[in-house]
Amino acid sequence: MRILLIEDEAALAGPLVEHLAADRHLVEWFDTLADAESAERASPFDVILLDLHLPDGDGLEFLKSLRDRRVHTPVLILTARDKVSDRIKGLNLGADDYVIKPFDLDEVKARIHTVCRRGEDKLAQITAIGDLSISLADHSVMRADVPVRLTTREWQVLETLVRRKPAVVPRESLEAALYAFGEEVESNALEAHISRLRAKLGKDLIVTHRGLGYALCP
Amino acid sequence: MRILLIEDEAALAGPLVEHLAADRHLVEWFDTLADAESAERASPFDVILLDLHLPDGDGLEFLKSLRDRRVHTPVLILTARDKVSDRIKGLNLGADDYVIKPFDLDEVKARIHTVCRRGEDKLAQITAIGDLSISLADHSVMRADVPVRLTTREWQVLETLVRRKPAVVPRESLEAALYAFGEEVESNALEAHISRLRAKLGKDLIVTHRGLGYALCP
């Protein structure tokens, strides 16, 4: 999952990034609203973690402009215990939840999880296709009851396909899910990953729609 | 798990009771605060689901009196989307989380789960993996019924891995568990400990997730 973290305290952000990365998420961390905004405009995220107190402006303004632009990405506010009014404003402006600093890393993970699931209902459950079952919750894949080990990249591809099932996902979207802003790749790396995924999970799982993209088998 | 549900709308409560019962929970449902309070006094619950708008009083009052009585049972508030201030008051009075009505049944389940997990005490249990058993309580490890001597550092690594099982634990988390603030280490000391642990406990116990961290075998 692509996560946008907007937080200016490195002491908080660092461990959080590590913790989420260990959960196979792609986290992009910015410490100013300006940078975060351009990243968000470049390509959409699945969740936004937003600190309200930032060097170059008010996080609530950012949230408001986001919603004004009809961007409905779930927003999780990171707030200090004593900033009650900020929390209220945030919820009124369309934030989905908040976490009180200093936060427990596992709690943030859990909140991200529930917040994401609100719109997507069944996606958090286990997806079963043929002889394999994919659990978005704990990032595991079983094929005929034996666990399959995927690499980070492979998992990211599979995850986005599952999340958008049964839609056809254009390769640009997949590449955006793999590579952070500024580290794009100029080769058929994506095709290579698809190929390796097919080798591990079966040839029929991912179907190619020529000129359009990829989709999971129906 | 014993769950106390306080909710006066039967249309909401009914399906929720069924859904939780299907998940092997024991749900007791009351539609007045008076009944709920006497039930709570009679014997403690593991979680309380609390609607704020009730025929015989304010749910927040109930919550406050609960906390005043030093009852720390996790409380999950059921609230309407537009009652933001109630939510904030609830959280300030010691509620643990809230769910917005009309709620998704699975979401309520998930929230109950996370809320309960916070205080859970897993210290007493013995973890068995393959031919070895690990007791967090008395800091001992047995391999095929013979005790294994671990050094302090080795034990700290193993313990954090057990506590987070089956999650992948980033190396930063492990290092944080080993070294206090200000006495960090700049070498591959952690890797050395992992290696020595593997020598003592078997090569397959700790699996490496390249770029992410370590985890106990599944």
Place this chain on the structure above:
DNA sequence: CGCAACCTTACGCGAACCTTACGGGGTACA
């Protein structure tokens, strides 16, 4: 047939990781 999109596979680099030996520093006991 021709071309473009896509598949597969091998290769190689570089980073991440493993192993092992060494030595400092602490502790115990005489």
Place this chain on the structure above:
DNA sequence: TGTACCCCGTAAGGTTCGCGTAAGGTTGCG
């Protein structure tokens, strides 16, 4: 004060492995 022991950080050298790259094959559509 000396000696024996052992924990543990350090560093060096070796190994593994993910991943991007590119070359050559395959598919499919006009």
